[in-house]
Amino acid sequence: MDATDLSLNVNIGGIQMRNPVMTASGTFGYGSEYVNFVDLNQLGAVVVKGVTSVPWPGNPMQRIMETPSGMLNAIGLQNVGVDGFISEKLPYLRDFDVPVIVNVCGKTVEEYLIVTEKLNSADGVAGIELNISCPNLDCGGMSFGVDATLAHELVTEVRAKTHLPILVKLSPNVTDITLIARAVEDAGANALSAINTLLGMAINAETRKPELANVTGGLSGPAIKPVALRLVWEVYKSVSIPIVGMGGIMTATDAVEFFIAGSSAVAVGTANFVNPQASMEVVKGLHAYLKEADIGSIKELVGSLQVDPPTIA
Amino acid sequence: MRSNCSLNTYDTRTTILSNEEVAEAHYLLRCECAEIAQHARPGQFIHVMISQGPGMLLRRPFTIYTVEGDEITMLYQIIGAGTEQLSEMPTGAPLHVLGPLGNTFNLTTNPEPAILVGGGAGIASLMLLAVVLREKDIQTLGLVGAQHRARLLSVSDLESIGIAVHIATDDGSIGHHGYVTEILTDLLRETQWHRPTIYACGPHGMLAAVTEIATDFQVPTQIAMENRMGCAMGVCLGCVCPVRIDTDRFEYQRVCTEGPVFNATDIAWDVF
Numbered sequence: 001m002d003a004t005d006l007s008l009n010v011n012i013g014g015i016q017m018r019n020p021v022m023t024a025s026g027t028f029g030y031g032s033e034y035v036n037f038v039d040l041n042q043l044g045a046v047v048v049k050g051v052t053s054v055p056w057p058g059n060p061m062q063r064i065m066e067t068p069s070g071m072l073n074a075i076g077l078q079n080v081g082v083d084g085f086i087s088e089k090l091p092y093l094r095d096f097d098v099p100v101i102v103n104v105c106g107k108t109v110e111e112y113l114i115v116t117e118k119l120n121s122a123d124g125v126a127g128i129e130l131n132i133s134c135p136n137l138d139c140g141g142m143s144f145g146v147d148a149t150l151a152h153e154l155v156t157e158v159r160a161k162t163h164l165p166i167l168v169k170l171s172p173n174v175t176d177i178t179l180i181a182r183a184v185e186d187a188g189a190n191a192l193s194a195i196n197t198l199l200g201m202a203i204n205a206e207t208r209k210p211e212l213a214n215v216t217g218g219l220s221g222p223a224i225k226p227v228a229l230r231l232v233w234e235v236y237k238s239v240s241i242p243i244v245g246m247g248g249i250m251t252a253t254d255a256v257e258f259f260i261a262g263s264s265a266v267a268v269g270t271a272n273f274v275n276p277q278a279s280m281e282v283v284k285g286l287h288a289y290l291k292e293a294d295i296g297s298i299k300e301l302v303g304s305l306q307v308d309p310p311t312i313a
Numbered sequence: 314m315r316s317n318c319s320l321n322t323y324d325t326r327t328t329i330l331s332n333e334e335v336a337e338a339h340y341l342l343r344c345e346c347a348e349i350a351q352h353a354r355p356g357q358f359i360h361v362m363i364s365q366g367p368g369m370l371l372r373r374p375f376t377i378y379t380v381e382g383d384e385i386t387m388l389y390q391i392i393g394a395g396t397e398q399l400s401e402m403p404t405g406a407p408l409h410v411l412g413p414l415g416n417t418f419n420l421t422t423n424p425e426p427a428i429l430v431g432g433g434a435g436i437a438s439l440m441l442l443a444v445v446l447r448e449k450d451i452q453t454l455g456l457v458g459a460q461h462r463a464r465l466l467s468v469s470d471l472e473s474i475g476i477a478v479h480i481a482t483d484d485g486s487i488g489h490h491g492y493v494t495e496i497l498t499d500l501l502r503e504t505q506w507h508r509p510t511i512y513a514c515g516p517h518g519m520l521a522a523v524t525e526i527a528t529d530f531q532v533p534t535q536i537a538m539e540n541r542m543g544c545a546m547g548v549c550l551g552c553v554c555p556v557r558i559d560t561d562r563f564e565y566q567r568v569c570t571e572g573p574v575f576n577a578t579d580i581a582w583d584v585f
Binding site: 026027028029033034036037049057058060061062063064065066068069070071073075078221222250270272273274275276277 | 322324362367368369370371372395409411540541542543544546547548549550551552553554555564565584585
């Protein structure tokens with residue numbers, strides 16, 4: 001690819017990227033794991049595994065289960081904690097010329113703020129992505145992301161603590177995602193990530209036990225792509241900040257569909273597990289698509305869905 | 314156990330050279346993967362994409378059974394839809410093979426002789442090790458357990474490299490009527506096999522029993538763990554097992570990266 005080719009350049013909420021292909025949090029570790037297969041300098045951004053104020057041990061086994069065209073996971077956000085991330089993981093990423101977006105989780109607003117403040121003073125963080133699907137312990141375990149008021153409060157508090165660009169990762173497990181999207185936009189989010197995993201479960205008919213120790217888990221992979229596209233389309237029509245589309249993207253063609261639905265960038269997630277080079281292949285494929293279709297910039301695709309007007313009988 | 318994952322890991326597109334039933338519900342698959350063959354060490358595994366469509370999304374992990382030139386083999390049991398589909402794939406069918414992955418058996422400071430304890434398809438994880446032990450001229454004994462005679466694996470492969478094999482079957486259709494762990498206990502009482510090193514792989518219950526025996530007799534024991542895997546590269550944290558970090562605490566470590574080989578006594582068996 002020609003380094004001077006600007007057709008894939010995007011700016012997501014203030015983060016300038018050479019192309020619109022990111023990695024989805026939790027599917028790319030802390031960047032070093034796939035370095036044999038992915039040139040990090042060729043990615044739009046690296047979104048690292050969610051970090052919390054203290055290390056989290058994670059859930060008991062079993063944590064994952066394959067389902068038709070997808071997988072369920074209930075990892076429980078096992079991570080090294082923000083201090084461990086800054087001292088052990090971030091220095092490695094600084095050697096690359098790629099924006100690093102840190103996914104942030106917490107069980108209380110206070111925990112989100114602790115992580116945010118520590119990331120503020122860390123060198124090499126381009127932005128933060130708030131995972132608002134975590135259970136809020138101050139509200140009986142209800143997820144921040146399923147209530148517009150809770151989500152608004154959380155983003156307002158984080159916004160007051162940081163000048164870093166804030167992406168908010170939306171939960172699909174809601175009645176009307178546009179209410180949450182507008183609430184977090186109003187609270188100062190710079191961009192939205194859509195979507196997080198869909199809650200699901202798998203049951204072993206012989207043992208009558210759940211396949212996951214946590215009983216329920218998050219569904220990802222191609223199985224959720226139609227749902228993700230629909231939600232991106234709905235969010236696109238209701239906000240003006242950019243959307244990072246994700247949910248079952250395996251190929252560049254999948255990614256193109258997300259741009260057409262209204263995404264300004266995309267993230268490759270579960271596909272990384274199946275094909276370590278998936279993100280690179282999406283970058284190359286997008287480039288080829290633009291060239292083939294003679295489109296000067298990926299931005300022209302965003303929200304370009306052609307809906308035929310209803311015919312009048 | 315130190316992880317040496319990633320640097321010498323290759324995503325190879327190859328084809329099946331042969332895929333034959335070698336025991337009831339068990340198959341031996343052979344394919345050419347030159348880089349994997351070159352770097353494979355005892356205990357390591359490969360992550361294999363079986364389906365070419367998205368329906369069956371994830372790869373499946375298999376231990377590397379043997380290496381010969383540019384070819385590797387895997388000895389696998391049909392345990393679900395993935396392995397069933399794999400068993401039906403003909404010679405010439407495409408296969409994506411990622412590997413070699415995971416850490417290796419540690420052979421540096423162990424007392425001799427070596428006792429290999431394999432239950433069911435678990436013996437497959439010990440074959441590369443068996444070859445290396447024999448290359449080092451280490452006296453090695455194989456204890457092979459199976460449900461019944463038709464499911465017995467690897468006995469002639471072990472014998473062909475000079476390893477004496479004791480057999481146990483659940484139904485007594487061949488060898489000792491009972492578990493391999495009973496043979497192990499009897500052996501450790503004999504002076505000839507005093508203070509060996511045990512290497513084991515097999516069902517969870519067998520590994521827990523081996524660990525108990527190893528603790529009683531104070532024998533260093535390394536085991537190869539198995540689990541469902543997502544990425545096999547240390548990213549998804551789906552394949553963890555509980556590992557003791559001190560007497561009353563454990564942490565979840567990745568079978569794909571910190572393992573698959575662990576010191577038996579490091580596993581927090583009571584947490585499972």
